[in-house]
Amino acid sequence: MKAAVIVFPGSNCDRDLAEAIRISTGTAPAMIWHRETSLPEGLDLIGVPGGFSYGDYLRSGAMAAQSPVMREVKAAAGKGVAVLGICNGFQVLTEAGLLPGALMRNAGIKFVCRDVALSVENSRSAFTGGYEAGQGVVFPVAHHDGNYSADEDTLDRLEGEGRVAFRYAEEVNGSARNIAGILNDGGNVLGMMPHPERVVEGAHGRLDGLAMFEALARLG
Amino acid sequence: MKARVFVTLKNGVLDPQGKAVHHALEGLGFGGVSDVRIGKLIELDLADNTSDAAIEDMCKQLLANTVIENYKIERA
Numbered sequence: 001m002k003a004a005v006i007v008f009p010g011s012n013c014d015r016d017l018a019e020a021i022r023i024s025t026g027t028a029p030a031m032i033w034h035r036e037t038s039l040p041e042g043l044d045l046i047g048v049p050g051g052f053s054y055g056d057y058l059r060s061g062a063m064a065a066q067s068p069v070m071r072e073v074k075a076a077a078g079k080g081v082a083v084l085g086i087c088n089g090f091q092v093l094t095e096a097g098l099l100p101g102a103l104m105r106n107a108g109i110k111f112v113c114r115d116v117a118l119s120v121e122n123s124r125s126a127f128t129g130g131y132e133a134g135q136g137v138v139f140p141v142a143h144h145d146g147n148y149s150a151d152e153d154t155l156d157r158l159e160g161e162g163r164v165a166f167r168y169a170e171e172v173n174g175s176a177r178n179i180a181g182i183l184n185d186g187g188n189v190l191g192m193m194p195h196p197e198r199v200v201e202g203a204h205g206r207l208d209g210l211a212m213f214e215a216l217a218r219l220g
Numbered sequence: 221m222k223a224r225v226f227v228t229l230k231n232g233v234l235d236p237q238g239k240a241v242h243h244a245l246e247g248l249g250f251g252g253v254s255d256v257r258i259g260k261l262i263e264l265d266l267a268d269n270t271s272d273a274a275i276e277d278m279c280k281q282l283l284a285n286t287v288i289e290n291y292k293i294e295r296a
Binding site: 174 | 234236237240281282283
């Protein structure tokens, strides 16, 4: 299992994500600075972490999506490498065109930072295979721009193709159809606002995210 | 030469900031405001030979997210 975590200026969940990957795979991922123009050979997983890349300038994720390393991430995603974008990482993946739609300011305007109940909608992906379909999990969220928005056709397509991976089981941020996480059409790119990497060890008080990283550990 | 790019939310896209400002205006006693939408103004200082097409590309690739935003270019 070979993994990398992308680090942008302003990323702040990169080490949490790296630690979750290390716990589940036994190997620390390579940390890749955003200016890199190549990725390590033979990657099974690329993590795009949460944070406030480029201070959320222009739009959350917009600047990071134009980073040199994102060209490589797009190319790797095109070859089927698993890409997991969490929180700001989800925003970066939508801005980079790897996932449809956009993350807008929360409907309630406020930054939302709390545990939220979710349901696993698709348990057949490389990311969610360790969960049961319809299973309830609790992950923390911490975001200002998590209000998922896409046109009705796109939303219908996502639902019809089973690409809604996670749905909020409660009102959180105004997201269309309570979408918390989506897959790309190949099923190898997942973007989600909640933080599974923050619920993977005893000290976190909850282990709901561990099944995702254990499933990903089986990729390599 | 200079150009100004106005980035605005598409119709139908909820604008929570606009809603809050609308509310605040009403709170200040300003009546007759039926809606508030907040956008961005981006001022570009450009080489004189910059083409319209190049500015369009800047808008599409970075300045606006065309999933949720419209843009309008005004050359000064």
